[in-house]
Amino acid sequence: MKKTLLFILILMLVSGAFAYTLQWPEKEPNIIQKTKQVYEPGIMVIGTTITGTINYPDFEMVAPSQTGNTGNTGNTGSTLNAQQLIIGTWSSAANSNKGNYTAEITYKSNGIFSGWEDYPEVGEYYVYSGSFSVTGSTLSMDYGSLSLNGVVQNPMSLAFGISFPNNNTMNITASGGTVIYIRTGVQLSEIQEEKELMLQDEEIVVQAIENLEFVPLQGIEAKQVSETVQTGMSGTGFVINPNGYIMTNAHVVYVSEQEAIYKLYNAWFIQIQNEIYADVASRYNLTEDQKQRVIKSLSEKLIAYLSNYGQLSSINVDNYALPGVLLPGEAFTNIAWPADIKAKGQVIDEKAETISWGKDIAIIKVNQKNIPALKLGDSDQLSTGEQVFVIGYPNTGMDVVFDNKQTIEPTVTSGIVSARRTMTNNVEVIQTDAAINHGNSGGPVFNDKGEVIGIATFGSDEVQNIGFIMPINLAKEFMNEINVQNEQGITGQKFQEGVEAFFRKDCSSTERLMKEVLTLSPGMYYAQNYVTACQEARIKGLYSDDWLGQMWLFLVIAVLAGTAYYFIKVKKITISTKK
Incomplete structure (x- = not known):
């Protein structure tokens, strides 16, 4: 029995x-997958906002001495100048000391003219071309090519008076009197002709903008302008202690006063440039090359104007840490946690006429408890050739802070340790071929045990597959300065157990543990995801x-x-x- x-x-x-x-078929994830899912709640977007008030006298853009803006002598209501109005093809039938004659001449926007004159009574036929310019009411013409009845004549230069009773009539005045020319068209396509007739010649517009000067408004229009300007930057950070301590790079969170002023002015320049360019582009079909010329010209003049008349005040630099995922349209500063810098090193180390990357490490603190923390390893034990992987938020930039239009979530890049380098200031860095992109800075770098052995710091813009890591043992020096220990709290422990249960397809344990996590840390994005995933799995019949x-x-x-x-x-x- x-x-x-x-x-x-x-x-x-x-x-x-x-x-x-x-x-419940088990499929054990690899170390990269497991580490990413276990530690995602402790890997954060770090955002820095820079705001200030720029004060300057309101300005207008004017041409030097306002020359060329009064070329119209007729009452046409047009504000266009003679240099613009002359563009096109003109014909005339008049009388001279050689008898009656006919003429036709074309003026192009590139400053070239060509035409002919026929004097049948004396048997003379002229063909000519050259360059021209209009200044005020004076037309200057350089005849580079001139022939009479097919015989080449010597080049010559002449000046005439010019006026436009209306857009289609041109008066040319010389010592012998005034000749009236009538617009007959342009030697361009119909669409281009319409642009010329509307006097929207792009190259002339670009040249006019390049000649503009920024000057303060005078008289009753004069006023002082105050504008709030904002800019920012972002990177990655990771939790080292559940009481709100987060590690990142110093260059992600620290901005000197000089750098803040530069960034704010630059943001203002871009804003003004874009506004002016948008206005010009809505009127004229500028090429990319013309656009760059306009932007370059405006930039230089705006910088000069603000250097003379502008000043910045009320400059503020604020840091934030965002747990979880940022969805399109969500306001970063509304849902992120404000942070304070508790310890930092130098980004750039300047000694004895040499410039080197400094101890680019910072520790910030948010006013939160029970945040899952990452486990730190020993970077001294890392050898060349060992596998490493980086988790962070690459290529987020300032848009994530002010105008997020995409889902922002952590990504993974992997590689090996290529070498260990000692810089000129005796700071050691770890070289890797794992991609370290803009936005990855400050993110954790893991070994093949899932331990943090470094901080992703900078990559090379010129050479691919070269990135540099600040060793975690160097970062521990800053932890010791403020007496912070690397430890895991109860929330992190339960979250890790819940993830491991999920890997085993044990949804009962997953839900129980994640609900405990949500009790300790309400609203945690990742914990709720696991609860939702298990609920959906039951509906689909995947789990029971x-x-x-x-x-x-x-x-x-x-x-x-x-x-x-x-x-x-x-x-x-x-x-x-x-x-």
Whole structure:
């Protein structure tokens, strides 16, 4: 009887294990996948906002001495100048000391002219071309090519008076009197002709902008302008202690006063440039090259104007840490945690006429408790050739802080340790071929055990597959300065246990543990995700925790096993006895 019960128990356990494995197939994730999911709540977007008030006298843009803006002598209501109005093809029929004649001449926007004059009474036919310019009411023409009845003549330069009674009539005045020319068209396509007739010649516009000067408004229009300007930057950080201590790079969170002024002025320049360019682009079809010329010209003049008249005040630099994922349209500063810098090193180290990367490490603190922390390793044990991987928020830039239009979540890059380098200031860095992009700075770098062995710091803009890491043992010096220990809290422990349960397809344990996490840390994005994932898995029939149903299955299997044993063993003995 004892043997029978033992056999049944073993069969039940084996059958039960078989049923459990079939229902909950385990697939152990690799170290990168496991580390990312376990530590995601402790890897954060670090945002820095810079705000200030720029004060300057309101300005207008004017041409030097306002020359060329009064070329119209007729009452046309046009504000266009003669240099613009002259563009096109003109014809004339007039009388001269050589008798009646006809003429046609074309002026192009590139400053070139060409035409002909026919004096049939004296048998003279002129063909010419050259360059021209208009200054005020004076037309200057340099005849570079001139022929009379096919015979080349000497080049010459002439000046005429010019006026426009209306857009289609041009008066040319010389010593012999005034000749009236009528616009007959342009030697361009119909669309370009319309642009010329509307006097929207792009190159002339660009040249006009390049000649503009920024000057303060005068008289009753003069006023002082105050504008709030903001800019920012972002990177990555990671929690080292559940009481709100976060490690990152110093260059991610620290901005000197000089750098803040530069960034604010630059943000203001870009804003003004974009406004002016948008206005010009809405009127004219500028090429990319013309656009760059306009921007370059405006930049230089804006810088000069603000250097003379502007000043910045009320400069503020604020740091934030964002746990979880930022969705499109969410306001970063509304949901991120304000942070204070508690310890930092130098970004750039300047000594004895040499410039080197400094101890680019900072520790910030948010007013939060129970944040899951990452486990720090020993960077001294890291050898060349070992695998490392970086988790961070690459290429986020300032848009994540002010105008986020995409989902921002951590990504992974991996590589190996290429070398260990000592810089000129004796600071050691770790070289890797793992990609370290803009935005990754300050993020954790892990070894193949899932321990943080460094801080992703900077990559090379010129050479691919070269990145540099600040060793975590160097960062521990800053932790010691402010007496912060690397430890995990109860929230982090339960979250890790919940993730591991999820890897085992144990949704009952996952939900229980993640709900405990949500009690300790309400609203944690990642914990709620696991609860939701398990709920969806049940609906789809992927997971089942119907233990009562499984117990009935075990009992059925046990009964069948007992019956089989009975017929195999007991019946066999009975038959043998009867014999």
